């Protein structure tokens with residue numbers, strides 16, 4: 265079986281772009297006992313990939329991508345073409361971690377990406393397959409786990425969500441509103457802000473490119489924040505530390521503002537001590553115990569149309585680097601995906 269795969273040809277110093285990648289055609293081995301052959305149909309584009317497009321990924325995180333090799337550990341959905349593993353049959357829709365390529369041979373018994381990428385049959389009877397790379401997969405799990413680790417699955421609090429037009433943030437903002445929180449949301453375009461305010465129904469939203477977060481929070485949440493869901497880090501986290509009320513909680517989901525440049529703060533970390541704050545870093549993939557509960561509740565809201573799933577779809581494998589570049593620059597909305 266011939267397979268086309270995206271490979272990194274060089275590590276970017278600043279912004280990543282198509283020049284850092286190439287395509288390679290390779291021959292895949294036939295599946296052995298315990299393996300399945302999958303034709304990939306959707307593959308994920310995530311900010312975290314940029315952290316691995318370095319000579320050394322952050323300690324404790326997924327490994328850096330080697331040059332001139334396929335990108336292992338990228339969540340993907342596909343159709344089983346041939347199975348030599350119990351529990352999997354030709355025609356099944358599955359997820360697995362060998363994305364940014366057209367086909368993959370997957371070991372059905374291996375644990376991949378803390379279990380979040382292990383081969384799994386997906387129920388597509390009433391659910392579009394692409395949702396499993398978004399709200400019903402690792403993205404939904406990350407949104408749910410982040411609210412869980414800061415004890416915010418209840419409701420009735422003042423919550424700020426950053427990067428709220430993106431994959432994780434747009435789910436967190438919608439779920440937080442449904443749970444009964446008073447939500448402030450921020451994003452980087454007028455269109456994203458209008459969607460959050462007019463369709464999601466957050467209490468307030470702002471464009472951080474138009475107004476610095478510290479100034480916007482002082483204007484929109486003068487009484488302070490109970491919870492901050494941080495997708496951005498840097499100046500956003502610094503503004504949150506200023507705005508947190510005593511005993512507030514911050515879910516440290518990611519710091520995308522740092523992924524392509526030198527980290528920039530926060531400079532006011534002592535406020536976490538002064539105000540008895542909890543800063544909770546977490547990985548969605550380490551909360552698989554929450555997956556069933558998340559899929560049941562979020563899946564119900566999605567099917568009822570109470571939660572909207574927005575996605576930005578790029579057509580064809582060769583577009584994956586462009587999709588990544590666009591997503592990091594804020595040019596995509598909701599979950600960024602490539603359809604193969």
Ligand SMILES: NC(=O)c1ccc[n+]([C@@H]2O[C@H](COP(=O)([O-])OP(=O)(O)OC[C@H]3O[C@@H](n4cnc5c(N)ncnc54)[C@H](OP(=O)(O)O)[C@@H]3O)[C@@H](O)[C@H]2O)c1
Pocket residue numbers: 310311312402403406427428429430431432433450451452453456472495496516517518519520521522546547548549590591592593594595596597598599600
């Ligand atoms: N902890 C986990 O397990 C886990 C899992 C998945 C993702 N994450 C993290 O969650 C965050 C969001 O991921 P996602 O997949 O949902 O991506 P996303 O929000 O769909 O895409 C990233 C968005 O971040 C915004 N952004 C980029 N640079 C920025 C900057 N300097 N300041 C403010 N905003 C900036 C851009 O939107 P706008 O500028 O238009 O707002 C961009 O589109 C990332 O930090 C990611 O690493 C964590």
